[in-house]
Amino acid sequence: MTVSRKPPQAGIQIDGKAHAVDPSRNLLEVALELGYDLPYFCWHPALGSVGACRQCAVTQFKDENDTQGRVVMACMTPCADKTRFSLAHADAVSMREAVIELLMTNHPHDCPVCEEGGACHLQDMTVMTGHSYRRFRHAKRTHVNQDLGPFVGHEMNRCIACYRCVRFYREYAGGGDLNVFGAHHHVYFGRASDGMLESPFSGNLVEVCPTGVFTDRTYGESYTRKWDLQQAPGVCHHCALGCNIMPGERYGRIKRVENRYHGALNGYFLCDRGRYGYQYTNADDRPRRARLNDAPVAAEAAAAQLGEWVAQGRATGRVLGIGSPRASLEANHALRALVGDANFHRGIAAGEVACDDLLVQILRQTPARLASIREAESADAVLVLGEDLLATGARLALALRQSVRNVGFAMADAANVPRWQDHSVRLLAQETKSPLYILGPRATGLDDIARRFHRGRPADLARLAQEIVHLLDYTQPRAPGLDDDAIHLAHDIATALKTAQRPLIVAGTSLESTALLQEAANLCIALDKAGVAPSIALLPRAANSMGTALLGGGDTDAALARVEASEVDTLVVLESDLYRLAPGARVDAALARLRQLVVIDAVSTATTAKATLLLPAGSFAETDGTLVNHEGRAQRHFQVFVPGDTDIRESWRWLQQSAPAAGVDFGDTLDALIAQCAGANPALAGIVDAAPSARFRLAGSRIPRQSHRSSGRTAMHAHRDIHEPRPPQDADTPLAFSMEGARSGAPPAEIPIFWAPRWNSVQSVNKFQHEINGPLRGGDPGVLLLGREATAPYYARPAWQAAGTLEVVWLYELFGSEELSARGAAIATRVPAPYVVVHPDGAHGLAQGRRVECSSDGLRWMAELRLDETMAPGAAGVPRGLPGVPAVRAGAALRVEAA
Amino acid sequence: MTARTSPPGKPLTDRIRPEHPPYGLADYERHGGFQGLRAALKMAPQDVTGLIKAAGLRGRGGAGFPTGVKWGLVPMGAEAPKQKYIVANGDEMEPGTFKDRLLLEGDPLQFIEGMLIGGYAIGASVGYIFLRAEYVLAAERLRAAMRECRARHLLGRNVLGSGFDFELHLHTSAGRYICGEETALISSLEGKRAIPRAKPPFPATAGLFGKPTVVNNIETLCNVPHIVHYGADWFRGLSKCGDGGTKLYGASGKLRHPGAWELPMGTTVREILDEHAGGMRAGLKLRGFLPGGASTDFLTAEHLDLPMDFDSIAKAGSRMGTGTMIVLDDQTDVIGMVRNLQMFFARESCGWCTPCRDGLPWGEKILAGLHTGRGQPEDLDVLRQLTRWLGPGRTFCAHAPGAMEPLQSALKHFRVDFERAANRGVPITAAKTGAQT
């Protein structure tokens, strides 16, 4: 829900205490913000109020003389000026206890075997109301559970019918396959029949549900109580949005990922890639030991060996480093500093480098505001240029689902209906939506809320955008070769954008089209000139694409060319699989020309299989580091646990440890490396402030990664050694790998656990927010890096070429296109086999579902043919990154033949 | 076509001939039909509303809200939304209530005329009849009447050449008492689960499909043509109390002649039960009665001389509701009756809000225990608490508070029965020990 804040102007009283509050808000959110513990179920800060559960009862008094009062629902009651409320009034107290007693009549009371136990909103609220004795002595109603697929478990008997699941899943996230069935006390929340939940946001049910109906199946498979998890503030590595996560570990395994509230980014919700993508960190085939020539080697020796080779390379100029957009800034910087600027390459192909660099340039020079996810939610007209957001930046797609409600909020404002009155606002809005236009190569999962959409090859989409630019600013040339439909659409879009208060342009690098990015920039310039203040969100592909772009460096094509030219003895590959970046044969041939290939990675890939020296790197969960998201926000993620009995360590630490032998000095700590990285790259100077340094102390203490209820510390390792081991020491951050230390008041970037007295569930986050739905106390984590430069002139257009033969256009899968997440057991079940999509008109008689052989630039692979009316004619959709799909070039000609 | 000269004393049922099919259009018109509509079409819409206000017509669906006031809340004029709706509430599922069925089966055209005038007054060009599924005969007769009206330009474009367009659709329900609650009815008409809605916005400004909507009971609408035809003063004159008109009263239970009668508003309970229903069956005494359907508080013999009007019955601690009484005799088990009522309400809860969804089944289970000799003394505490927890303002809509009315009044008036039942049961622990030995 988009919140507009009015300054406090209403004076209300709560139990005799005066408060100045915003009259447009409801009493429940205001009371929580003021620190009162008022129980609730059906209300959710992002979903608003519906008044179903009747849990948030308070007494409201008519006037000064009213002693009786009447019971009202706080979530449905505005804080009108001069209103007197009481939370402590006997009627309200007994009503709140009554509601719990009623809810519990059918509850199975199975907390000891329930995964939610100890982190359960229902438990918390039950204790809060004081209900403790069961008087209901009759038979309970019971339900049959459903198999909802690999992500979410289902135990309907625990349901208290708060309706939050369906409100989130259907109304907020637009899912069609979960609903409520039946009536009276036989209401059932689930699917029409067993089967996988289809929404890309299904995992949020686990957190949205206040009890243990929907649980995280991956967590349940090797379950640990919440209070026994060791946690650290994390940043999702599975796309460029940088959602904040809270991974939890026990016994050396990540057990689950939870949402970590960030007011400007993910808010309360993650996509399923982000929530379940962690499982690769537990894979059996991960590299865990350093290996030299396929034999184990001691870690110190391995680091020294790397240093030695680098030293030689530095002397001869025959060393090359390939970095990675999925690795931290620290690791990339260290590699670059080791091999030298000229010998550093970014770990992406030439086309992507061009796009990333352009993207950075645009964001620096655009007159538009750079939209965070939260800001995207408040846009009242949106144009998506080329991105299939549900696959390339899913959390942003969820924000756009909310953006189309803004016209409804405006209608509610006009009708004097508060914005938090969720169902009333929806009733007023009906099917009216703020304009959202989607231009892309084929249908997307957001089209259902789009006012109109348009399909074309990237070049066609860019032309349509050019026409819009022209309509906004007649000094700009018309686009060549558009048909009437397209011109009409351009008119519609231009009008919608021009008449909006907060128009938003969304584009990205996924189609590897610089033309599209340029038109996105041009649109912002034109809107700005037209007197409308636009905002823009440009999505690069990977978690740290933006960081590596700011760091700079060449592309892998250039790197491979140097290797092919036998200019390189030592190639150091950091967290990159070259086989995903270039055709396999080319990589094979190149690698054969090396003296030694050093690979540092957290996963086993075709590249690690060729390594002379393999250094096992920590995953996001085993490392600290800094990532820069799509809006240029540098965010630090923290090591969750120290993997015992392996050689696994941060990539940057391998490089740091090899530096002395190479004659380079990075210092010993993360802070030293960060300082160096910031010093060496003016664009990155701000990263030092992304989080407090290792010296930071809270009331003289470290911040514990374990909860104060953490148990079994002396028993966990007893099978090996009955003496309690000393917890690992953390020289790099102010966090401690133990339960000792100070908790309350941790800086927002370094909160490892959301917990507050009486609030054991995820709902405790309200105790950490400056205002409900607003920023965390102390501000949302991260530092915005992109400095603004003078507004650029319009980008010029490339000459237009009509469609030729079938050309490769990248398509994306939420599960499969991103390398790391696709390796997890649960997500792997959802990765499709290779396919190719063409418009039926371009199928040359080949039938839907048929096995075909694709060929492009001499590469050949097998795929299943999918005929799709919505695919742009002239384009062949190739799912990027799926196992079995080679690294072809976007825009290359493709042939599809019967296999 | 001659309008009748003297206005009828029982306008609603004047044209109804029991055991006969209703009048067709020609006969209906011969008996004064469509005079109200013709008069209304010559008036400004707001004046029609003003007339209904002046007549003191209060809604006959149970809540007794003044009909003219309700119509007056609908935005009118050039600024108002173009699309507006009028909806007739023909859900009639309140146990003990059987008046709307009579009107629809007996004189469907009278109702259609009322609907047309209502639509005209609020500027609605589309009307829906929300009819409960079981009223098969009523549906048939409505369809036939609508066909005739359409053929005679009384429905459709340009009604009687007046420039007023009005389409009428019959929607038959698929069950569930909660559909009678006006906002739940709107949800149901939109093809959704019949879940009530929060107010504001009120249906008059944002109802069906978000458009201004008036929901009126069938009987309410049936009064409208007569008011327009014969005037507000005439209508007020029909009544024995401050509210205008006649009322279709009914009575069921072990009476000599249960039935329904159109009588002046404010006729006493005694007159209805003794004169019209013939009094109790031989050998039975009246123990209590629900004055206006299942969701009203019990009254007892001491209330027999009350006039049946909204205010008098409210003063006695109950509600006139639908005006159809259910009589409890001295041979019928009051706990069984209350149990039956609570079973109904529990089964018909929509399941949206906690107190109703989970409280009603608890109450029903306790009453079942009391009814079958398994009661326990604590049961009465829980029942009394439920009447508070499920009371007005505590639940999302008026369904559960309605359910509590007979329960709370039964606990008051028939306390002895409940206490006896509560002490008859064997405590669970003792029962267990008994089973083991």
Next chain:
Amino acid sequence: MLSAEELREIDTELGHYEQASAATIEALKIVQRHRGWVSDEAVADIAAKLGSSPADVDAVATFYNLIYRRPVGRHVIHVCDSVSCWIMGQPRLTELLKQRLGVDVGQTTGDGRFTLLPICCLGTCDRAPALMIGSDTHRDLESVDAARLDAILERYS
């Protein structure tokens, strides 16, 4: 697959509402009228026809007690079990029916002829107790005996 007749009837209903999903209940009733009950497959077909999801249609279908999501007998007997009928002897009527049909409430006779279900007040309280068989209402059953009940049931083959 919905039949042409069903589709035609649904299309007529669609014309009565400004939103397609508003015809959901009507569509369910149409299908039920033709087939006796609404199967999972029919739910999916209706969803496809109305442009909503099977879950959304089923959420509606399962809410209303007169939509049958399981097969029923050729004739559904709805016995009013609300208060006026209860006072006038509905429990006895139900017992008698159970005995004559040899099924419990909620069940269908072995020959697939009758399904016995309870129903809310039929709005004929002055002639209680009452029941409906299909679309026929039978009233004044206070002193009904086996013979008269059998005679009524015989009319439904």
